[in-house]
Amino acid sequence: xxxxxxxxxxxxxxxxxxxxxxxxxxxxxxxxxxxxxxxxxxxxxxxxxxxxxxxxxxxxxxxxxxxxxxxxxxxxxxxxxxxxxxxxxxxxxxxxxxxxxxxxxxxxxxxxxxxxxxxxxxxxxxxxxxxxxxxxxxxxxxxxxxxxxxxxxxxxxxxxxxxxxxxxxxxxxxxxxxxxxxxxxxxxxxxxxxxxxxxxxxxxxxxxxxxxxxxxxxxxxxx
Numbered sequence: 001x002x003x004x005x006x007x008x009x010x011x012x013x014x015x016x017x018x019x020x021x022x023x024x025x026x027x028x029x030x031x032x033x034x035x036x037x038x039x040x041x042x043x044x045x046x047x048x049x050x051x052x053x054x055x056x057x058x059x060x061x062x063x064x065x066x067x068x069x070x071x072x073x074x075x076x077x078x079x080x081x082x083x084x085x086x087x088x089x090x091x092x093x094x095x096x097x098x099x100x101x102x103x104x105x106x107x108x109x110x111x112x113x114x115x116x117x118x119x120x121x122x123x124x125x126x127x128x129x130x131x132x133x134x135x136x137x138x139x140x141x142x143x144x145x146x147x148x149x150x151x152x153x154x155x156x157x158x159x160x161x162x163x164x165x166x167x168x169x170x171x172x173x174x175x176x177x178x179x180x181x182x183x184x185x186x187x188x189x190x191x192x193x194x195x196x197x198x199x200x201x202x203x204x205x206x207x208x209x210x211x212x213x214x215x216x217x218x219x220x221x222x223x
Contacts, residue, residue, distance in 0.1 A: 001125060002026045006036040006052040006064055007083070016051065016111065023118060032057050033067035046075055049125040054084045065095065072103075081124045083108050096131075104130035104165075123165050131163040150192045158185040 003020055007013040008031050017027045028047070030036040033056045040046055050071065056063040068080045079102035082095060086107075095105060104124040110132060111117050120130045151159065161171045172182045 001049060002028075002047040003049045003051060003121075004028050004030065004036065004039060004047045006030040006033060006050070006056065006067065008032065008053065008056050012108075012111075019114065019118075020121070033063035036064075036067050037070060040071055040075070040078075043075065046078060049079045049081060049121065051081045051083060051121070054082060068095065077102060079125045079127065080104070081106060081121060081130070083111070096129075100129045102127045102129075104128075106130060106132045107134055109134075128165040130165045133160045133164055151189060155185050155189050155192075158182060159189055162186070162189075 001024075003025050005013060005016055005020075005027060007016065007029065010031075013029050013031070017029060020027045028039070030039055033052070036050070036052060040050070050068065052064040052068050054064045055061060056067075065082060068082055071078055072080060076099065081104040083106055096103060102124060104120055106117070106120050110120065124130055157175065158171055161174055166174065168179060168182045168186060172179045175182070
């Protein structure tokens, strides 16, 4: 798999490159968001996955995210995994406003867990959706409305795993429960959030996006 990484930290870029190359991937690096956009200007140069930081030079605010949003607007099927130092709800909400397939939002702390990080890389590159469970946990803790108050503790656990892009079978394995129990919880979650289940699996992701939208904070970052 060919991967392009946009990261201004030399140490982190080197670490990610070494990690991914050890897995057999072809990795190229960019130190600025402008370099990333320029490198992917032509469809012929598109990689299998883009990994980008949120805060990059020159202002270290949201250049990486803006680059990701731009690239997705031009190349709609381009898989993008965004890395962030913090739970930045406004950024996460904006990233997933359109089609969430092939998109991920993962905290940099997740990179320390090599297995989890590589799993996120593989699932996003394969068209899945990954939202860091810490993002979901903080949103759940801050959201007193939009149907969230009606969710049971177990339903919140299930929703967190849904946000990670887990299938019902994977959720059942993680929680050590039967598949019918998970299916019942998923149906209940979607109903409580006024998102009745249908043939579109990504309706599951919309349940999480509902929180991202309702808890949008103009100040941006939360920790």
